[in-house]
Amino acid sequence: MSNPQRSFFFNVDWLTVFIYLALCTIGVLSIHSAVFDPKNPSIVDMDTNYGKQFIFVIISVVLGIFILLLESRFLSALAPTIYSVTTLLLLLVLIIGRNVGGNQAWISLPGGIRLQPAEFAKYATCLLLARYLSGTNIKVTEIKSFAIAAAIIFFPMLLILLQPDAGSTLVFSSLLFVLYREGLSPYFLILEGLFITLFVLTLKLNNMPLIIGVIIALTLVIVLLFKRNRQIITTVLLGAAILISFAFSVKFLYTSVLKPHQKTRIDIVLGITNDLRGKGYNVNQSKIAIGSGKLWGKGYMQGTQTKYSFVPEQSTDFIFCTVGEEFGFAGSVVVLGLYLLLVLRIIYIAERQRSPFSRIYAYGVGSVIFFHVVINIGMTIGIVPSIGIPLPLISYGGSSLLSFTLMIFTLIKLDSNRMVMIYA
Amino acid sequence: MNQFFERRYVIGGIFITLTLILLGRLFYIQIIDDRYLLYANKNVIRQFIKYPARGPILDRNGITLVKNELVYDISVIPKQVKPFDTLEFCRLIGIDKAEFDKLFLKAIKYSPSLSSSFEKQLSPQLYASLQERMSEFQGFSVEEHPIRSYPDSVAAQFLGGIGEVNDATIAKYGGYYRLGDYIGTSGVEKAYETVLRGQRGVQNKMVDSRGIPKGSYANGAYDTLAVSGERLTSSLDITLQKLGEKLMKNKVGSIVAIEPSTGEILAFVSSPGYDPNLLVGHDRSTNYKTLATNPYKPFLVRPIQANYPPGSSFKPLSALIALQEGIITPQTTYNCPGYYMSGNRQVKCTHVHGIVNLSGAVAGSCNGYFSMVFQKLIDKNGPKLTDTTFNDWRNNVAKFGLGSRIGVDLPAERGGYLPKAALYDKMYKGARWRASTVLSLAIGQGELGATPLQLANIECTIANHGFYYTPHLIKGIGTKNIVKPEYLIKHDVSIDYQYFEPVIDGMQAVVENGTAIQSKIPGIIMCGKTGTAQNPHGENHSIFVAFAPRENPKIAIAVIVENSGEGAHWAAPIASFIVEKYLKGSISPRESGITPEHFMEANRLPEITTYSGNKATVKADSLKKLKLDSIRKKGLIKSASNKNKKDITIKYLAAIKRKDDE
Structure with a gap:
């Protein structure tokens, strides 16, 4: 059905390409503004972050075109290899990795390049998950398939947690959306939602008897209302048991497992502590930067919070501050709009695939991108704990940019062959 | 397509919902909440x-x-x-x-x-x-x-x-x-x-x-x-100021010189002074402590903060009020036997003046003449109206700027002291008091206190024949030389022009051939009056007030040298040097042979043990006076019954009053 001879760009989803390029451009410009040094105004200076990012963008576009040259089947077939290689790298980083800021996440390569294997692991996991789930007779509703799928996700998570990079680890949990789309019971999603609510309430209220009491009370109400329906009663009772044990494990996790700095980050978001000079400084300054942008922002390169280093990590994790401060609410809407458009477009693309591999892979990419966006922006405006993950395509960082480029262009390539059935 | 196709809406819905939550939060912190812009500005500005x-x-x-x-x-x-x-x-x-x-x-x-x-x-x-x-x-x-x-x-x-x-x-x-x-x-x-x-x-x-x-x-x-x-x-003239400070070196006192036609203060000397440069720079606090503990109180701004009984320098003013009130004429005479008897009280005079008219009384500083005038003035409406008459007199004196702050453009000015009838009512506890009781006021003693500035201002008024401008030190603010409006107001003292000449005649005579003859300036007619202020703590204060020249006066002056005796000896020569310097630009040799250098070198500082500062002096003076008057009162009451005691009292009084007379 396909005719690959026609053009490299045949059937390419231009809207996705456009959004991709738009976000990359916003990225380079934002980094330029955030770290601009009047003594060094060139945009292609390799000594500056924006100069480097500009080069990364060019490399990424070349890489994207290269992917478009590949065969869709080849990408599918390559999945186990890519997964193995990234797994090896994740192991390697634990041994020879460079420790920056408490995270052993980088492998130094000759030429001053630093590779962050965790970024590529996301791509690899999406590919392998898609390949496995698209296999014949594989159903996530079956316990064995579910277990294998979960193992594909958990293995890199475990390795990344050892670095320890909590942010990147959590990113993999977004793949729950993929499993849900492929038939996993909605209770998992509901449960996840309840978990998050309970997590917040447990720590914020710090009143276990009250929380447990409310759960039991609600359960009793539902049981009394649906006396006849045994299925609902069973589900609710099971759910209640899970929630109660979850609440206790959160308490345990928080008091016994989490490191003090992680606890502090959670405390700040939940408003339990309010240490604006110390641990809360980053988020507070970030909020000031974004909040001070008002409707239209202070203008490009006019952001005082970012330009004068009040916001830390202003070209990586807190790059959204530059957008919020210099382009205001209008700029925030545009950027968030682009991301939402991107992920909705990816869902749309996913659903038009003939091949389940392509569909599952697309959901994986969409979920990972969206998780990054929500966590990153949520962190800069103080509604999500400070977790160091980049804003896709905008944050400074070669590994992150290349990884997202691989994800998106692989999707575009698969989509250009959307009527082809790819068998695992 | 498969059975879970619909789930894409759930996933899409979750994505949209979470995006909206982020946008909502962004809307709140970027649009609704104004604090962040303030914080950002606070950070950076x-x-x-x-x-x-x-x-x-x-x-x-x-x-x-x-x-x-x-x-x-x-x-x-x-x-x-x-x-x-x-x-x-x-x-x-x-x-x-x-x-x-x-x-x-x-x-x-x-x-x-x-x-x-x-x-x-x-x-x-x-x-x-x-x-x-x-x-x-x-x-x-x-x-x-x-x-x-x-x-x-x-x-x-x-x-x-x-x-x-x-x-x-x-x-x-x-x-x-x-x-x-x-x-x-x-x-x-x-x-x-x-x-x-x-x-x-x-x-x-x-x-x-x-x-x-x-x-x-x-x-x-x-x-x-x-x-x-x-x-x-x-308005200060730096050469005059410097000369004044030199002349007052090693003396305690003041010089205030005023231009009568404007009220501009030409010299404002408060001695002992200090080098103002001591109070700036790195060592200022050490220097400040040294000055603040100096027993001669260099920080006291004597021209406006020290009170002295004006003594005989008050007599011209006394005369002017009496003339205006019609109590006397310039031709009114008094035959001075060397004292003045008021009832059974005797006020001693310096000499036996014989028959003196007004000018002669001023020139000769006849205590008798002025006691007579004062008694006539206060008793003119009879004993029942002593209070009212006294207050009328008091108000007339107040018009010359005595008894209240004159309004110079310096902080912490003091107003001197000018009593009201109520004070004596209180002092004598309702008992009758009369002119004879407060007779010392006639010759500038008693419950009177004036700052050197007030004394100089009286001379301005006499020089102007009946008005003065509030003395001030700043004649121009800014490059446009704006003068404060209150310093352009003429203050009239309600004395008719013609009454001044006989008084001024007397004042001229003071310098020409009277007490201050030593201070006569060659070629300049200076009209002045010497005075001696009682000082119960030591030697009396030497006072001289003057203006010059007689025609079209250019300078009015008051000089006080504390603890230096008679006005003629210290205050008058110093004043004459200032006046001459201002009018002629230099000081010429005097017939009397006095030289500025002699006065510059003289040390009249009182011994620290006896010096108590002027503020205390005035208070003590009033107290003394109070006691004195009560003694006198008792004496009067008892005089009828005990003649011996009366004599003692009068002797005591005479001893106290010795220095009044000049």
Whole structure:
């Protein structure tokens, strides 16, 4: 059905390409503004972050075109290899990795390049998950398939947690959306939602008897209302048991497992502590930067919070501050709009695939991108704990940019062959 | 397509919902909540104060009395201080470790993150050695600050000084002043603070997170330039002032010279004085302590704060009021037997004057004549109306500026003392008192107190034949030389023009051939009056008041030399030198042979053990008088029954009054 001879760009989803390029451009410009040094105004200076990012963008576009040259089947077939290689790298980083800021996440390569294997692991996991789930007779509703799928996700998570990079680890949990789309019971999603609510309430209220009491009370109400329906009663009772044990494990996790700095980050978001000079400084300054942008922002390169280093990590994790401060609410809407458009477009693309591999892979990419966006922006405006993950395509960082480029262009390539059935 | 196709809407829905939550939060912090913009500005905008140059003060001929000079102030932002060699730093700025700790603690108390002033007024020399090493002392910064400098070291008490604001001052002026600012604390500096201080400029700079300036904020749209303080032109004549200060060296007292036609003060000497340069610069606090503990009280602004009984210098005024009231005419005579008898009271006179008319009485300072006049005046409406008549007299005296602050443009002026009838009612507890009871007022003694400024102002009024302008020290504010409107108002004392001539005749005679003949100026007709103020603590105060020349007077003057006896001996010669210097530009040899050098070198400082300061003197004087009057009263009551005691009383009185007479 396909005719690959026609053009490299045949059937390419231009809207996705456009959004991709738009976000990359916003990225380079934002980094330029955030770290601009009047003594060094060139945009292609390799000594500056924006100069480097500009080069990364060019490399990424070349890489994207290269992917478009590949065969869709080849990408599918390559999945186990890519997964193995990234797994090896994740192991390697634990041994020879460079420790920056408490995270052993980088492998130094000759030429001053630093590779962050965790970024590529996301791509690899999406590919392998898609390949496995698209296999014949594989159903996530079956316990064995579910277990294998979960193992594909958990293995890199475990390795990344050892670095320890909590942010990147959590990113993999977004793949729950993929499993849900492929038939996993909605209770998992509901449960996840309840978990998050309970997590917040447990720590914020710090009143276990009250929380447990409310759960039991609600359960009793539902049981009394649906006396006849045994299925609902069973589900609710099971759910209640899970929630109660979850609440206790959160308490345990928080008091016994989490490191003090992680606890502090959670405390700040939940408003339990309010240490604006110390641990809360980053988020507070970030909020000031974004909040001070008002409707239209202070203008490009006019952001005082970012330009004068009040916001830390202003070209990586807190790059959204530059957008919020210099382009205001209008700029925030545009950027968030682009991301939402991107992920909705990816869902749309996913659903038009003939091949389940392509569909599952697309959901994986969409979920990972969206998780990054929500966590990153949520962190800069103080509604999500400070977790160091980049804003896709905008944050400074070669590994992150290349990884997202691989994800998106692989999707575009698969989509250009959307009527082809790819068998695992 | 498969059975879970619909789930894409759930996933899409979750994505949209979460995006909307983010947008909602963004909307709240970016649009609704205004705090963040304030915080951002607070982060990045630092106000750098540009201090205006304080206005200079010139003398009447444009010679600089006060100007500005640069010194260097060290400020500190405690939070930005990194460990450094404290001892070396202390050595460089010339303080010890304890002092350093004290200052640093004060700065932290003010604010850990804001700049506050640390050590002040380093000389340019100290600054030079510090400057090279400033980079070692992070968090400390140096700002140049103009301080006052006095090229001729004159008129310290007139000029006053500036000092750092304290917490109370900051509160009082509602936030205009900030810690480390200077404010006029005395003299003209205080009186004209708002004119002299100028306007501070503010430069808004943007700083990065480490506080390093990165450029101006909003291209300087909100910056203001410092506006220099206005120039003040004082009425002082620096040559006269210098001469006055030299003549008063090693003496306690005052010289006030006024231009009668304008009220402009030409010389304002308060002795002992001090070099105003001592109170600026690095050693100012040590110098201040030394001066403040000086027993002769150099900080007392004697021309406006010291009260003296005017003594005989009061007589011309007494005469003028009596003439206006029609009690006497210039031809009224008194046959002076060497005393004046009021009932059974005797007021002793200096000589046996024989028959004297008004001019003669002024010239000869006849106590008898003025006691007679005063008694006539107070008793004119009979004994029942003594109170009213007395108060009328009192009000007439008050018109000359006695008894209340005259309104000179200096802070802390005192009003002297002029009694009301009520005082005597109280003093004699309802018992009848009469002119004879308060007769000492006639010759400027008793419950009278006047500042040297008030005495000089009386001379202005006599010179002008009936009016004066409020004496003032600043004749021009700013380059336009604006004069305060209150100094352009003519104050009339309600004495008719013709009554002045006979009094002035007498005053001329005082110098021509009277008590002050020694001080006669060749070629200039000076009209004056000597006086001696009672001082129960030591030798009496020497007083001389005068104006000159007689026709078209240019200068009125009052000189007081404390503890120096008769007015003719010390105050009059000093006054004559000032007057001559002002009118002729130089001092010519005198027939009497007195020379300014003799007076400059003379030391009339009272011994510290006996000197109690003038303020105390006046109080003690009043107390003494009070006692005296009660003794007298008792004496009068008892006189009928005990003649012996009466005699003793009168003798006692005479002993006290010995110095009244001149």
